[in-house]
Amino acid sequence: MKETLLDSAGKDRFVGAYRYDGYSLFDILEKRILQKTNAEEFGPMIDVFVEIENEKGEKVVFSWGELCYPNNLHRILIANDVSRIVPSKTKDLWKLPSESKIIAGNDLITEINISSPVKVTVKSFPESFKVVKDLSPMVSERIVLFDQGNPKGVVVDYPLGREITYNTIFYGRGKGIHSTEPFTGLMLKDILARAYPVSRENLQKGIMCISAEDGYRAAFSFSEVFNRNDQQEFLLVGTKKGEDGGLFRIFPAADFFSDRAIKSVSEIHLGY
Structure with missing residues (x-):
């Protein structure tokens, strides 16, 4: 190291x-x-x-x-x-x-x-989200950003930037194989950098929760999203307007399982 x-x-x-x-x-x-x-x-x-x-x-x-x-x-x-x-x-x-x-x-x-x-x-993660099972179609038109419970911004459009493509075997812990199609998107840390700056406190104690429109959610440490040395980045993947599972998805390139690949991202919370 x-x-x-x-x-x-x-x-x-x-x-x-x-x-x-x-x-x-x-x-x-x-x-x-x-x-x-x-x-x-x-x-x-x-x-x-x-x-x-x-x-x-x-x-x-x-x-x-x-x-x-x-x-x-x-x-x-x-x-x-x-x-x-x-x-x-x-x-x-x-x-x-x-x-x-x-x-x-x-x-x-x-x-x-x-x-x-x-x-x-x-x-x-101490935030509660309403769970709606089998929501279809599932679409969130924006991502609302929160820091310690306070609103920090909104993502409504897929930003311009250098996209990355990861070839992957998309495999879930419960349902097994989903697909072998590649994922293309922008580095999530670049999209969130203005709302969530890198600091010693965030690197050590920052924990994020990314939630979907149906209440599905996953925790991510600030450091694993913003501070990697292995180039296995988290991607924000954009979809077409109105597409089921859109408008934004998360692809966790560092994960073996697909369980933290959140569809229809609606909120991102940073807490300690």
């Missing part, structure tokens, strides 16, 4: 390059039987997130999907062993951490890597 933090001016400050070994958070949490507080309203686990706290009271968050659904598992660790990755020419010896750490292997800026974690809490 190439560790980099934000300095006082919000610029990147390189710390060092390391190899970490430890315990996968996926392995720790996978077998736990969770009692969701909102299970009667929404049964799936995809609106759940994990809050980790250290001895100093610092907190960081991961979405359940980030831990349990990625194409590449076991990239989020409680690390208890570390070694330097030493450049062959300069022989730079980066300072070695002396405590256990949370390691988020897919993060570009590593503000989530807090030391000495002591507490793990699993929570459901």
